[in-house]
Amino acid sequence: MSAGGLAVRVTGVTKRFGDHVAVDDVSFEVPVGVIYGVLGPNGAGKSTTLRMINDIIAPDQGEVELLGGLRPGPEAAPHVGFLPEERGLYPKMRALEMIAFMGELRGLAPRDARRRGEAWLERLGLAQWRDHKVQDLSKGMQQKVQFAATMIHEPELVILDEPWSGLDPINADVLRDVVREQQAAGRTVLFSTHLMEQAEQICEHIFIIARGRKVLDGRLADIKRAAAAEGRVALALQAAADHARAEPLLADRGLCAAVRPAAGSGAGPGLELEVELAAGVDAQRLLAALCGAAVALRRFEVVTPSLHQIFVERVGREAAATAARLPRGAA
Amino acid sequence: MIAPRKRAGRPDWLVIARRELLERVRTPWFIVVTLLGPILMVALVVVPVVLGRVGDQTARVQIVDRSGRLGPALVAALAAEKWRAEVVADVDEAELLRRIKADRIDGFLVVPPEAPAGGAFVYKGDNASAEHVMRSLNHVVYGVVLSARGEVLALPADKVTALLAPVDFTTRHTTGDTEGTSGLAAFIVGYVVMFVLYMAIVLYGANVLRSVVQEKTNRVVEIMVAAAKPRALMLGKILGVGGVGLLQVTVWAVMGVVTINQRGALLGLFGVDAGGWSVPPMAAVDVAIILAYFLLGYFFYAAIFAAIGAMVSSEQEAQQAQTPVILILVIPMLCVQLVANDPRGAVAEVLTQVPFSSAILMPMRWSLGGASPASVLVSIAILAASTYLVARLAARIYRVGILMYGKRPGLRELWRWLRY
Numbered sequence: 001m002s003a004g005g006l007a008v009r010v011t012g013v014t015k016r017f018g019d020h021v022a023v024d025d026v027s028f029e030v031p032v033g034v035i036y037g038v039l040g041p042n043g044a045g046k047s048t049t050l051r052m053i054n055d056i057i058a059p060d061q062g063e064v065e066l067l068g069g070l071r072p073g074p075e076a077a078p079h080v081g082f083l084p085e086e087r088g089l090y091p092k093m094r095a096l097e098m099i100a101f102m103g104e105l106r107g108l109a110p111r112d113a114r115r116r117g118e119a120w121l122e123r124l125g126l127a128q129w130r131d132h133k134v135q136d137l138s139k140g141m142q143q144k145v146q147f148a149a150t151m152i153h154e155p156e157l158v159i160l161d162e163p164w165s166g167l168d169p170i171n172a173d174v175l176r177d178v179v180r181e182q183q184a185a186g187r188t189v190l191f192s193t194h195l196m197e198q199a200e201q202i203c204e205h206i207f208i209i210a211r212g213r214k215v216l217d218g219r220l221a222d223i224k225r226a227a228a229a230e231g232r233v234a235l236a237l238q239a240a241a242d243h244a245r246a247e248p249l250l251a252d253r254g255l256c257a258a259v260r261p262a263a264g265s266g267a268g269p270g271l272e273l274e275v276e277l278a279a280g281v282d283a284q285r286l287l288a289a290l291c292g293a294a295v296a297l298r299r300f301e302v303v304t305p306s307l308h309q310i311f312v313e314r315v316g317r318e319a320a321a322t323a324a325r326l327p328r329g330a331a
Numbered sequence: 332m333i334a335p336r337k338r339a340g341r342p343d344w345l346v347i348a349r350r351e352l353l354e355r356v357r358t359p360w361f362i363v364v365t366l367l368g369p370i371l372m373v374a375l376v377v378v379p380v381v382l383g384r385v386g387d388q389t390a391r392v393q394i395v396d397r398s399g400r401l402g403p404a405l406v407a408a409l410a411a412e413k414w415r416a417e418v419v420a421d422v423d424e425a426e427l428l429r430r431i432k433a434d435r436i437d438g439f440l441v442v443p444p445e446a447p448a449g450g451a452f453v454y455k456g457d458n459a460s461a462e463h464v465m466r467s468l469n470h471v472v473y474g475v476v477l478s479a480r481g482e483v484l485a486l487p488a489d490k491v492t493a494l495l496a497p498v499d500f501t502t503r504h505t506t507g508d509t510e511g512t513s514g515l516a517a518f519i520v521g522y523v524v525m526f527v528l529y530m531a532i533v534l535y536g537a538n539v540l541r542s543v544v545q546e547k548t549n550r551v552v553e554i555m556v557a558a559a560k561p562r563a564l565m566l567g568k569i570l571g572v573g574g575v576g577l578l579q580v581t582v583w584a585v586m587g588v589v590t591i592n593q594r595g596a597l598l599g600l601f602g603v604d605a606g607g608w609s610v611p612p613m614a615a616v617d618v619a620i621i622l623a624y625f626l627l628g629y630f631f632y633a634a635i636f637a638a639i640g641a642m643v644s645s646e647q648e649a650q651q652a653q654t655p656v657i658l659i660l661v662i663p664m665l666c667v668q669l670v671a672n673d674p675r676g677a678v679a680e681v682l683t684q685v686p687f688s689s690a691i692l693m694p695m696r697w698s699l700g701g702a703s704p705a706s707v708l709v710s711i712a713i714l715a716a717s718t719y720l721v722a723r724l725a726a727r728i729y730r731v732g733i734l735m736y737g738k739r740p741g742l743r744e745l746w747r748w749l750r751y
């Protein structure tokens with residue numbers, strides 16, 4: 001495993017189902033050893049993308065390359081673990097058998113698969129359930145069995161489709177620990193989610209997709225820094241009189257591109273604001289202008305937006321742009 | 332680029348086949364059915380004979396002798412067959428029927444006034460539908476009447492006995508190549524083989540279908556297609572389920588042959604004398620032919636069933652979708668007599684070459700000696716080629732169909748694409 005190599009390279013991939021374009025000319029690269037999140041609203045094309053990476057469906061156009069040159073399919077299968085969005089196990093199989101069976105499908109020798117299966121059950125606290133049928137386990141235990149079945153063959157690339165959906169908080173933590181362990185062992189974890197909080201806690205790299213198209217990708221830290229530099233300021237004014245004095249400045253489109261009441265403001269109407277600075281304006285200029293106008297401030301903060309905000313804003317913008325394009329295209 | 336890992340274990344299709352086989356073989360249900368099958372077979376041989384004898388011993392018959400001559404002789408002859416018979420005064424039939432209804436007697440025999448020269452003997456009774464009852468009654472009446480006619484013609488008793496001595500008459504089935512076997516035995520073997528093949532194909536083929544649908548409904552198919560090619564999934568499933576079928580049928584066949592050949596000893600345990608025939612000896616080539624048709628026929632239909640399973644998303648849909656296949660499977664069953672009556676005829680030839688029916692009918696035609704080795708080879712070649720073709724097509728349908736269910740956008744598009 002070469003440091004700095006690519007675990008996944010997706011180049012110009014398109015997938016159509018009839019007239020519907022599920023994934024439209026998408027490209028991204030996942031470096032080896034990172035935790036990479038594919039984010040998008042429902043129906044954005046996340047699962048279709050992951051399915052193409054796993055050779056469950058073939059792209060109409062474009063190419064997928066895994067772990068520095070392997071094609072998806074039998075060649076790559078022993079190196080890849082996949083947890084599909086739709087979970088399912090054989091209800092009549094015993095827990096250990098089920099895990100070992102998946103290991104064998106991924107190329108492990110039978111005895112090795114059993115040994116590792118036992119280790120995984122131990123690790124996930126299910127040792128005493130190894131000989132119970134899957135159908136007799138609780139839902140949470142079944143989910144753990146599913147994780148183990150995904151990772152038993154110690155794949156260099158772990159792909160998880162919506163891994164946190166339907167998990168209780170305890171199992172969500174277990175999964176987060178498992179994902180971090182995988183990364184610590186030098187493996188790459190690629191997952192999709194629409195839960196921004198989970199992604200923000202764990203991802204180093206993200207890829208946002210909406211309506212089958214790439215919206216944004218890169219290191220999460222860089223994206224956040226860029227979003228912060230785009231200029232957003234949280235403002236809290238002292239009193240209504242300050243609001244009156246600030247009014248002309250806030251209305252100046254050369255200074256503030258947009259002003260809106262901050263979410264959950266309780267200090268009276270118009271006193272807590274979120275300001276989007278006009279292009280080329282930095283926060284210092286607004287602060288100076290406000291001070292110059294003798295506006296008393298309780299708070300002036302350059303906001304680093306949460307991933308949630310970035311997501312809503314970027315995906316929303318994209319959606320708006322698409323909607324604007326559509327009528328002309330249709331006519 | 333990382334070094335590709337070598338597969339340390341078994342190939343996918345084998346891992347899957349093994350799982351399918353173990354999951355079925357390990358159930359108590361499988362063990363019960365496999366062991367109970369032969370017990371049922373033994374019961375089929377023993378119970379009718381034992382019951383028949385029990386029935387004979389309790390049969391109570393009244394004889395209305397309108398001829399006034401044959402009554403005592405009939406009573407004596409029936410007693411020799413362990414019937415309890417008595418001659419009663421002539422009453423009208425309604426009264427006799429009342430006695431049957433009241434269960435005082437099992438039946439009554441009316442001897443016509445014209446006997447023994449003519450007239451019609453009539454027996455009515457609650458046991459008149461049992462074939463062996465009618466055979467022994469017929470035998471008794473026939474013997475008594477012939478003896479009486481002998482007396483009328485003034486033939487001495489020993490000459491009558493000589494006249495009535497049984498004729499040894501057997502039928503041997505042959506088409507000239509072989510020495511010939513008992514016609515009945517050859518037909519029964521052929522029929523049993525055909526029926527077992529039909530049952531196995533229907534039961535285990537439908538099992539493949541059900542198991543594909545179940546994988547879809549409990550969504551396990553998702554992790555399976557991620558880990559293995561759909562073709563390996565289909566192949567493994569068909570082989571695994573087929574292995575179960577082969578195992579079960581082999582156990583039954585061995586026990587069945589043993590049961591029939593040891594029939595004398597078995598029936599002896601119940602104090603019954605077993606007559607006649609045993610399973611005609613089977614050469615290795617016969618067994619090989621039956622096995623080849625079982626495997627090919629099963630695979631042919633199982634692939635079709637698998638493809639159907641991949642196309643539907645619920646058990647109810649599956650029921651509907653499999654109906655045409657079941658109908659096609661029933662056709663050879665309806666044509667059994669055509670092959671059995673004229674194993675060397677053109678109809679039999681066609682039916683045993685068409686892949687939809689050859690697997691079921693050819694082993695029977697072969698066991699009746701109606702098929703030349705060349706004809707069998709051609710038929711196997713056609714069946715093998717069609718099986719390969721069907722499996723290829725089924726795999727393609729399976730590949731697309733297996734992931735189609737529910738709610739995903741573009742489902743209808745996928746479906747349309749599949750049909751084209």
